[in-house]
Amino acid sequence: MSKDYVIGIDLGGTKIYTAVVDLEGNIISEETVATNAAEGEQAVLNRILGTVETVLKNVDISNVKAIGIGSPGPLDVKNGIIVNSANLPFKNFNIVQPLKEKYKLPTFLDNDANVATLGEFMFGAGKGTENMVFVTASTGIGGGAVLNGKLYRGNTANALEIGHMTVMVDGPRCGCGNAGCAEALGSGTAIMKRGRDAASSNANTTLKNYSEVTSKEVFEEAAKGDRVSKEIVNTALSYLGIAVANIVNIFDPEKVVVGGGVTNAGQIVFDKIQEEVDNRCLKAISENCVIEKAVLGGKAGVLGAAALAIMEIK
Amino acid sequence: MSKDYVIGIDLGGTKIYTAVVDLEGNIISEETVATNAAEGEQAVLNRILGTVETVLKNVDISNVKAIGIGSPGPLDVKNGIIVNSANLPFKNFNIVQPLKEKYKLPTFLDNDANVATLGEFMFGAGKGTENMVFVTASTGIGGGAVLNGKLYRGNTANALEIGHMTVMVDGPRCGCGNAGCAEALGSGTAIMKRGRDAASSNANTTLKNYSEVTSKEVFEEAAKGDRVSKEIVNTALSYLGIAVANIVNIFDPEKVVVGGGVTNAGQIVFDKIQEEVDNRCLKAISENCVIEKAVLGGKAGVLGAAALAIMEIK
Numbered sequence: 001m002s003k004d005y006v007i008g009i010d011l012g013g014t015k016i017y018t019a020v021v022d023l024e025g026n027i028i029s030e031e032t033v034a035t036n037a038a039e040g041e042q043a044v045l046n047r048i049l050g051t052v053e054t055v056l057k058n059v060d061i062s063n064v065k066a067i068g069i070g071s072p073g074p075l076d077v078k079n080g081i082i083v084n085s086a087n088l089p090f091k092n093f094n095i096v097q098p099l100k101e102k103y104k105l106p107t108f109l110d111n112d113a114n115v116a117t118l119g120e121f122m123f124g125a126g127k128g129t130e131n132m133v134f135v136t137a138s139t140g141i142g143g144g145a146v147l148n149g150k151l152y153r154g155n156t157a158n159a160l161e162i163g164h165m166t167v168m169v170d171g172p173r174c175g176c177g178n179a180g181c182a183e184a185l186g187s188g189t190a191i192m193k194r195g196r197d198a199a200s201s202n203a204n205t206t207l208k209n210y211s212e213v214t215s216k217e218v219f220e221e222a223a224k225g226d227r228v229s230k231e232i233v234n235t236a237l238s239y240l241g242i243a244v245a246n247i248v249n250i251f252d253p254e255k256v257v258v259g260g261g262v263t264n265a266g267q268i269v270f271d272k273i274q275e276e277v278d279n280r281c282l283k284a285i286s287e288n289c290v291i292e293k294a295v296l297g298g299k300a301g302v303l304g305a306a307a308l309a310i311m312e313i314k
Numbered sequence: 315m316s317k318d319y320v321i322g323i324d325l326g327g328t329k330i331y332t333a334v335v336d337l338e339g340n341i342i343s344e345e346t347v348a349t350n351a352a353e354g355e356q357a358v359l360n361r362i363l364g365t366v367e368t369v370l371k372n373v374d375i376s377n378v379k380a381i382g383i384g385s386p387g388p389l390d391v392k393n394g395i396i397v398n399s400a401n402l403p404f405k406n407f408n409i410v411q412p413l414k415e416k417y418k419l420p421t422f423l424d425n426d427a428n429v430a431t432l433g434e435f436m437f438g439a440g441k442g443t444e445n446m447v448f449v450t451a452s453t454g455i456g457g458g459a460v461l462n463g464k465l466y467r468g469n470t471a472n473a474l475e476i477g478h479m480t481v482m483v484d485g486p487r488c489g490c491g492n493a494g495c496a497e498a499l500g501s502g503t504a505i506m507k508r509g510r511d512a513a514s515s516n517a518n519t520t521l522k523n524y525s526e527v528t529s530k531e532v533f534e535e536a537a538k539g540d541r542v543s544k545e546i547v548n549t550a551l552s553y554l555g556i557a558v559a560n561i562v563n564i565f566d567p568e569k570v571v572v573g574g575g576v577t578n579a580g581q582i583v584f585d586k587i588q589e590e591v592d593n594r595c596l597k598a599i600s601e602n603c604v605i606e607k608a609v610l611g612g613k614a615g616v617l618g619a620a621a622l623a624i625m626e627i628k
Contacts, residue, residue: 074598131469152461154566155445156602161563166556166594168483178594242480249475250564252468280480280492284388288470 005064006309007052007105010115010301011071011095013037013087016044018051020059021306025123029055030302041089045098052099067099067107068309070115070301077157080109108312110151112301113160116294117144118151118311119304120257124295129254133247134294135162137240137269138261140175141183145251151311163187167242186239188262191215194232203228219265237262237269241276248281248289259294319378320623321366321419324429324615325385325409327351327401330358332365334373335620339437343369344616355403359412366413381413381421382623384429384615391471394423422626424465426615427474430608431458432465432625433618434571438609443568447561448608449476451554451583452575454489455497459565465625477501481556500553502576505529508546517542533579551576551583555590562595562603573608 003022010017012035019030031054033047056064074083080096082088100107110118117126117134126132126146135143141163145152152159163183164176171180172190184190195218199207205228206221207213221229244256263269270291277286296303317336324331326349333344345368347361370378388397394410396402414421424432431440431448440446440460449457455477459466466473477497478490485494486504498504509532513521519542520535521527535543558570577583584605591600610617 147461147466148464150462154599155568156566156598158596158599159564159566161566161596161599164563164594164596165479165560167480169481169552169556176596238483242483246479246560247564249478250473250561252470252473252475254469280478282472282475282478282490284470285468285472285475 003063005059006306007055007064007067008302008304008306008309009048009051009067009069010305011048011069011088012301013072013085016048016051017302018048018055019302019306020055020064021303023310025303025306027299029058031055035088037087037089039089041093044089045095049098049102052103061103064105066309066313067103067105068115068305068307068312069095069099069107069109070112070305070308071095071109073111075109075111075157077110077153080107106313108308110308113142114144114151114153115304115308116259116296116300117146117304118307119296119300120259120294121146122307122310123303124300125257125292126255131251131253132255132257133160133251133253134257134259135244135247136260137187137258137263139187139189141187141240141243147251162243162247165243165246167239167246182239182243186236186243188215191218191232191236194218194236195229198228198232205229215262233265233268234272237272238276240269241273242280244273244291245276245280248277248286252285253289255290255292257292257294259300263293317377319373320620321369321378321381322616322618322620322623323362323365323381323383324619325362325383325402326615327386327399330362330365331616332362332369333616333620334369334378335617337624339617339620341613341616343372345369349402351401351403353403355407358403359409363412363416366417375417378419380623380627381417381419382429382619382621382626383409383421383423384426384619384622385409385423387425389423389425389471391424391467394421420627422622424622427456428458428465428467429618429622430573430610430614431460431618432621433610433614434573434608435460436621436624437617438614439571439606440569445565445567446569446571447474447565447567448571448573449558449561450574451501451572451577453501453503455501455554455557457561459567461565476557476561479557479560481553481560496553496557500550500557502529505532505546505550508532508550509543512542512546519543529576547579547582548586551586552590554583555587556594558587558605559590559594562591562600566599567603569604569606571606571608573614577607
């Protein structure tokens with residue numbers, strides 16, 4: 001029996017993770033290489049092409065139907081261009097063209113968040129839903145949405161800037177320039193900042209035992225019972241929960257899938273989110289909406305890129 | 315040349331407004347009658363059927379392709395049922411069935427906000443867009459969205475509960491039970507409440523000249539220069555603007571169409587909304603998004619119901 005495959009390429013600042021994936025999300029062959037962005041545009045492009053060669057070694061190319069690429073943005077998705085990216089050497093670089101030319105396959109590009117959204121939708125926690133929002137909480141807060149069964153990109157392909165929703169009018173300044181963004185209050189960065197402030201303050205906190213506090217230490221000390229760390233974690237997770245609650249009231253989704261580094265702190269994250277959703281959402285909506293942890297983890301990017309390829313050729 | 319028509323029925327607590335509408339949104343014939351909800355289910359149903367008879371008088375029924383009904387909710391849209399409605403006599407009442415039976419036409423039901431959204435999208439300020447959000451600010455704050463060219467309803471058909479987005483964590487209590495909802499801060503009701511509070515306080519305000527302050531008086535006194543009224547209006551419109559800004563960051567729409575009683579206060583409403591959008595949205599999104607006043611006014615319901623019918627049979 002012949003089987004259809006796609007290629008997923010997870011292009012990141014640290015590594016390139018490429019795989020041949022079947023339509024059920026099983027990885028058939030894979031390769032991960034360091035990006036080494038400092039070596040420049042052509043070197044990184046060659047490295048990407050090299051991973052594709054490798055993963056295709058034992059696969060009949062005639063079974064491969066499309067290529068999907070996930071990349072940090074901003075991107076010009078329509079034209080397959082990486083406009084700019086802090087951790088990649090590409091500037092206004094058409095990343096789709098060389099792959100298309102070499103393999104004569106339909107090739108698609110989308111950003112990290114959209115690709116992870118599609119991955120969870122097609123192969124992960126969002127499987128079987130029609131309306132799903134993906135929220136990622138790590139250094140920032142971002143997301144994506146599948147609505148009526150299709151990825152929703154918005155007018156300029158920047159939809160789902162969940163982290164820049166105002167949830168506290170005169171709140172702390174966010175990197176985007178606005179005040180009181182969810183990201184400035186509920187992200188891993190917000191937890192780190194508040195942890196460092198506490199460590200260098202007069203407060204009685206075990207955070208003082210660390211030379212450099214990150215969100216990880218704040219979560220750990222909170223779990224061990226440090227009152228100050230607990231307060232920081234609870235407050236930040238409340239804001240993350242408020243952001244999710246707002247998303248639930250706006251999208252009326254079947255499921256919100258939450259991923260990203262912050263969810264490594266475990267059940268407390270989901271308890272807090274659920275609490276805010278229960279308190280703040282219309283019952284008709286929240287009683288029919290499930291908040292769930294993302295399941296793809298480190299494979300979100302590569303499986304998401306494969307999901308993008310599958311979605312686009314369907 | 316034969317021409318296709320649809321019937322739009324705007325079912326409200328005060329009046330029933332029914333029209334034959336062509337595919338460009340021109341009203342061919344129309345009738346408005348009082349709802350007289352107190353007379354009960356059967357009487358109101360008969361009155362609806364009567365308006366349809368009237369508007370069809372000079373129209374060839376073979377040119378009529380579908381019927382759309384807009385109604386206050388909650389509804390069971392899929393099954394054509396009005397579950398409940400504060401100002402209508404219908405309880406778990408199938409409003410679609412009797413029309414379908416009598417006219418043998420595909421007949422569709424949706425709520426006020428969705429219908430108004432479709433009306434503005436198809437015939438009004440949102441014409442020509444693919445991604446448009448409609449925000450209505452009157453006693454409450456609500457809305458609807460057309461995404462990728464289609465009405466987005468969500469999982470339980472309750473999407474776009476814009477008014478119940480939390481924008482101030484420990485803000486005033488909202489009718490929904492939550493605290494700090496946009497509706498509790500930026501709606502006509504919020505303006506009225508703050509105006510009444512001011513009128514009965516020690517504040518020096520011309521609002522004291524009224525026996526019963528509504529949002530209209532607050533807007534009027536603000537325009538005349540009353541400092542207290544101005545502060546109330548500015549604060550409320552800021553919150554409405556924040557709600558719109560959040561919507562812009564989340565949906566990345568081409569256009570946000572704003573309607574409802576609050577917009578009768580004129581340009582100040584749009585200036586304030588634009589100010590918050592400029593301050594709070596990512597530039598890539600807001601620079602490509604237009605905030606515009608709804609144009610259908612009192613015809614939003616009937617033309618929206620017609621638009622629903624057109625959209626569903628397309």
